[in-house]
Amino acid sequence: MFDLAYQTIVVVIGITAILxxxxxxxxxxxxxxxxxxxxxxxxxxxxxxxxNAEFIAAVQIIVYAGAVMILFLFIIALxxxxxxxxxxxxxxxxxxxxxxxxFGELLMALTADAGRPALGQFTEELIASVGNAQAVGMELFxxxxxxxELASILLLAATVGVICLAKFPAKIGGRxxx
Numbered sequence: 299m300f301d302l303a304y305q306t307i308v309v310v311i312g313i314t315a316i317l318x319x320x321x322x323x324x325x326x327x328x329x330x331x332x333x334x335x336x337x338x339x340x341x342x343x344x345x346x347x348x349x350n351a352e353f354i355a356a357v358q359i360i361v362y363a364g365a366v367m368i369l370f371l372f373i374i375a376l377x378x379x380x381x382x383x384x385x386x387x388x389x390x391x392x393x394x395x396x397x398x399x400x401f402g403e404l405l406m407a408l409t410a411d412a413g414r415p416a417l418g419q420f421t422e423e424l425i426a427s428v429g430n431a432q433a434v435g436m437e438l439f440x441x442x443x444x445x446x447e448l449a450s451i452l453l454l455a456a457t458v459g460v461i462c463l464a465k466f467p468a469k470i471g472g473r474x475x476x
Contacts, residue, residue, distance in 0.1 A: 314341050315338050343355040346358060
């Protein structure tokens with residue numbers, strides 16, 4: 299009985315996450331798209347909680363849904379949120395056709411045992427003894443330090459670029475003015 303209820307909760311949260319991701323794509327207003335993305339991140343954090351990854355769930359809420367998405371909302375508000383005009387294009391049907399291909403690839407990757415990477419140095423016993431947060435920290439700041447720092451520099455450069463674009467609008471064929 300408990301297993302059925304657990305699986306039902308996982309499926310409901312998963313479907314909600316999928317619907318929120320469709321809301322991000324299909325919504326014409328950038329503010330509503332960002333709010334749908336926050337809802338999607340909250341659903342992902344709930345899934346992490348259900349799979350006993352408390353630290354990752356907390357990071358998902360604090361860093362992504364909290365800090366990054368609030369920053370996105372401020373940038374959208376700074377630039378002015380204008381609704382996107384609906385035009386017929388081939389990109390949207392192509393994107394929807396690409397989704398089943400991606401799911402098929404994911405299923406192939408999950409079923410292929412030979413292609414799975416070997417388990418790392420962190421076993422379940424080691425993680426249970428040191429804790430989730432320390433295990434993630436040891437892995438992040440040892441083997442993945444350079445990608446972590448490069449991602450933070452990329453976010454900083456994108457934020458500075460958006461602020462510069464918002465503060466100094468460019469004239470067509472002329473120099474930037476204040």
